Amino acid sequence: MQTSFTPQQLSDPHVAESEAILRKCVHCGFCTATCPTYVTLGNELDSPRGRIYLIKDMLENGRPADKEIVTHIDRCLSCLACMTTCPSGVHYMHLVDHARAHIEKTYRRPVLDRALRAMLAKILPYPARFRAALKLAALGRPFAPLMRRVPGLRPVSAMLALAPRAVPPTDNASGSIAPSGERRGRVALLTGCAQSVLDPGINAATARLLSRLGIEVVRNPAGEGCCGALVHHMGREDEALDAARRNVDAWTREIDKGGLDAIIITTSGCGTTVKDYGHMLRLDPDYAEKAARIAALARDVTEYLVTLDLPVPAIEPGVAVAYHSACSMQHGQKVTRQPRELLAKAGFIVREPREGHLCCGSAGTYNILQPEISAKLRDRKVKNIEATEAAIVATGNIGCMTQIGSATAIPIVHTVELLDWAFGGPRPQRLPETISIGPATMMAAE
Ligand code: SF4
Ligand code: SF4
Numbered sequence: 053m054q055t056s057f058t059p060q061q062l063s064d065p066h067v068a069e070s071e072a073i074l075r076k077c078v079h080c081g082f083c084t085a086t087c088p089t090y091v092t093l094g095n096e097l098d099s100p101r102g103r104i105y106l107i108k109d110m111l112e113n114g115r116p117a118d119k120e121i122v123t124h125i126d127r128c129l130s131c132l133a134c135m136t137t138c139p140s141g142v143h144y145m146h147l148v149d150h151a152r153a154h155i156e157k158t159y160r161r162p163v164l165d166r167a168l169r170a171m172l173a174k175i176l177p178y179p180a181r182f183r184a185a186l187k188l189a190a191l192g193r194p195f196a197p198l199m200r201r202v203p204g205l206r207p208v209s210a211m212l213a214l215a216p217r218a219v220p221p222t223d224n225a226s227g228s229i230a231p232s233g234e235r236r237g238r239v240a241l242l243t244g245c246a247q248s249v250l251d252p253g254i255n256a257a258t259a260r261l262l263s264r265l266g267i268e269v270v271r272n273p274a275g276e277g278c279c280g281a282l283v284h285h286m287g288r289e290d291e292a293l294d295a296a297r298r299n300v301d302a303w304t305r306e307i308d309k310g311g312l313d314a315i316i317i318t319t320s321g322c323g324t325t326v327k328d329y330g331h332m333l334r335l336d337p338d339y340a341e342k343a344a345r346i347a348a349l350a351r352d353v354t355e356y357l358v359t360l361d362l363p364v365p366a367i368e369p370g371v372a373v374a375y376h377s378a379c380s381m382q383h384g385q386k387v388t389r390q391p392r393e394l395l396a397k398a399g400f401i402v403r404e405p406r407e408g409h410l411c412c413g414s415a416g417t418y419n420i421l422q423p424e425i426s427a428k429l430r431d432r433k434v435k436n437i438e439a440t441e442a443a444i445v446a447t448g449n450i451g452c453m454t455q456i457g458s459a460t461a462i463p464i465v466h467t468v469e470l471l472d473w474a475f476g477g478p479r480p481q482r483l484p485e486t487i488s489i490g491p492a493t494m495m496a497a498e
Contacts, residue, residue, distance in 0.1 A: 053078070053104075053108070054075075055071050055074050055112060056112060057071050057111075061111075061114060065335055067111060070111055070146075070147055070150045070151075073143050073144075073146060073147045074104065074108050074147070076140045076141055076142045077104055077140060079101065080140070081099075083099065083100040083101060083133075083137045083142075084099040084101055086134065086136070086137045086409055086410075087099050088131060088133065088410050088429055089128065089129065090102075092425055092428050092429065093127070097124045100138075100142075102124065103124055103148070103151075104142070104147065106125070107121070107125075107147060107150075107151045110151070110154065111150075116159060117151075117159040118159070121155070122155055122159055122161070125148065125151055126421065126422065127422060129379070129411050129413070129415040129429075130285055131379035131380075131383060131415060132144065132324075132379060132380075132383035132384050133409050133410070146331065149284065152286070152287030153287045156287030156289070157287075164204045168208070168421070169286055169421075172282070172286070172417050173286060173288055176245060176246055176278075177245045177246075177277070177278035177280075177295070178245065178277075178278070179222070179248050182245065182246060182249045183219055183222065186219045186249065187219060189212050190217065192212050193212050193213075193215065195212070196209045196212040197209070206424070207421055210419060210420050210423035210426070211420045214454055214455075216250060216454075219249065220249075220252055221252070222252070223248070223252035223255070223256060225271055226271055226272035226273070227270075227271065227272075228270050228271075229259050229263050229268065229269040229271065230263070230268060231266045231268050232263055232264055235268060236266035236267060236360070237266070237267045237268070237313040238267070238268040238310055238311060238313055239267055239268070239269060239312060239313055239356065240270045240271075240276075240303055240306050240314075240316065241259060241269050241270065241271055241318075242276070242299075242317045242322060243271060244278070244317075244318070244319050244450075245277070245278040246451075247318065247322075247450040250454065251466070254450065254466040254469060255318055257466070257471075257472035257473075257477060258316065258318050258353050258468050258472070259271065261472040261475060262356075264475070264476065264477075265357075265360050265361075266360075270310075273302045273306050274302060275299075276298070276299055276303070277298055279295060279296070279322040279325045279326050280295030280296050280299075280325060281322055281325035282416055283295070284332075293332060296325075296333055296339075296343065297333070297343075299326070299329075299346070300333070300339055300342050300343050301342075304345075304346070307345075313349075314349050314356050315346065315349045315350045315351065316351055316352075316353050317351065318448070318468060319449055319450050319451075320378045320380040320384065320385060320387070320448045320449040321378070321384075321416060323350060323351075323352045323381075323384070324380040324384030324385055326347065327350045327385060328347065329343040329344075329346055329347040329350075330343050330344035330346075330347040352381065352385060352390070352448060353448070353467075353468050354390040354391040354448065354468070355385075355387055357394055357468075358390045358394060362394075362398075362475065363475060364397075365474045365475055365476075370399055370400060370401040371399075371400055371401065371487060371489055372401045372403055372440070372441070372442040372443050373395055373400040373401065373402055373442055373444045373446045373470065374403045374404075374405050374442035374444070374446070375395060375402050375403070375404065375445075375446050376405065376408075376433070376437060376445055376452055376456065376464075377447070377448075378451070379411045380449060381447075381449065382409070383409075387448075391446070391448060391467045394467070395446060395467060395470060395471070398470065398475065399474055399489065400446075400474070400489075403440040403441075404440070405440055406436045407433075407436050408436075410432065410433065411429055412452050412455050412456050413425065413426035413429030413430045413433070414426070414454065414455035419451075419455055430456065430459050431459060434459045438460060438462065442462065443463075444462065444463055444464070444465060444470070444483065444487065445465070446464070446467045447466065447467065450466075453465070463482050463483050463484065465480045
């Protein structure tokens with residue numbers, strides 16, 4: 053794509069980067085076929101190519117964002133299916149991140165939208181605040197259908213509908229879990245924000261499994277917090293970079309203390325962001341190098357587990373599991389083989405839902421901010437999952453678990469909970485007693 057930025061515009065490194073991305077696009081339109089919003093809405097401006105044109109026009113003319121561009125960029129899920137499809141290597145993620153930051157700086161949203169976004173940014177990344185909000189949401193739940201009738205309140209209605217009926221007990225444990233048996237490695241486990249409140253059992257299963265495999269697990273090192281993804285996707289760049297710096301500092305101290313083989317992440321949305329820390333902080337001379345080192349250590353839990361010696365479990369009979377690959381897992385991190393291989397190795401029969409490349413509509417805060425499109429994508433996803441007739445759904449992202457779990461009776465768990473169970477851990481709490489895998493073997497590594 054030809055561009056016409058002035059030398060002065062290109063002296064801004066963010067603009068220079070976006071210009072380089074824009075120049076790679078050859079207008080072929082292959083990306084439209086796999087874009088969930090184009091597939092759902094059928095409007096070119098809700099396709100990657102359409103959004104790329106809108107962003108180019110806004111940046112090239114150096115103008116503030118307007119209602120039209122905000123509408124179409126807000127509808128983008130940042131699912132990154134377009135990046136998987138694009139034959140030209142267009143880095144849409146960095147382009148849309150820049151566009152969102154530009155929108156945040158130059159566009160004044162309607163008051164309700166502003167208030168909602170500010171509330172989400174000030175609550176979701178903080179577990180104590182999020183927990184309190186969920187308890188309040190339980191009181192407001194009966195009013196959700198009423199709010200759905202008022203267009204401006206639909207996001208609030210969606211938020212109430214998504215809130216769980218009961219909030220599990222907090223697990224704020226910190227410090228190291230010593231490995232059982234010979235020590236084979238040392239990792240930090242990102243506690244995260246929303247996941248730690250909605251389902252602390254996921255990180256507990258991860259720590260148990262790793263510990264049984266001989267890995268020391270460092271939890272909650274001082275200063276660690278939300279990865280910054282939630283605010284990053286809302287264009288709140290300063291808050292996202294602050295979160296990244298805090299985590300870089302926390303994990304760097306752990307590296308200095310006892311070394312780290314990896315930073316283990318169990319929410320793929322967070323994994324995509326932590327792996328991008330090197331890029332996010334590239335212009336900060338105090339952090340660029342440290343952030344690149346941290347990003348290089350970030351691993352989805354399944355990426356790390358495939359490097360370890362797993363025992364052969366005796367599971368019978370094979371339980372059918374529909375594996376839902378989160379967008380941030382398959383498109384953001386390109387982690388596709390490992391979760392399926394591990395589930396199969398653990399004795400499960402892995403089934404692939406149709407249209408696996410399409411987003412379930414969760415996408416961070418998307419299911420709150422864009423409830424109509426999100427619900428369409430959720431229903432489409434659930435239909436495809438239910439068609440597999442699997443007994444369990446497994447995925448690696450709490451957002452997808454909440455989204456899909458809100459519309460199906462099939463129990464949905466994190467992949468690592470099934471692996472922990474199959475390799476000697478307890479049954480995941482969300483699974484009914486009727487699903488049995490038979491007696492698991494003891495760990496061969498012990
Ligand atoms: S990130 Fe997803 S929703 Fe956004 S343009 Fe790309 S494919 Fe479409
Ligand atoms: S597939 Fe890539 S090159 Fe083709 S229009 Fe989409 S972003 Fe541009």
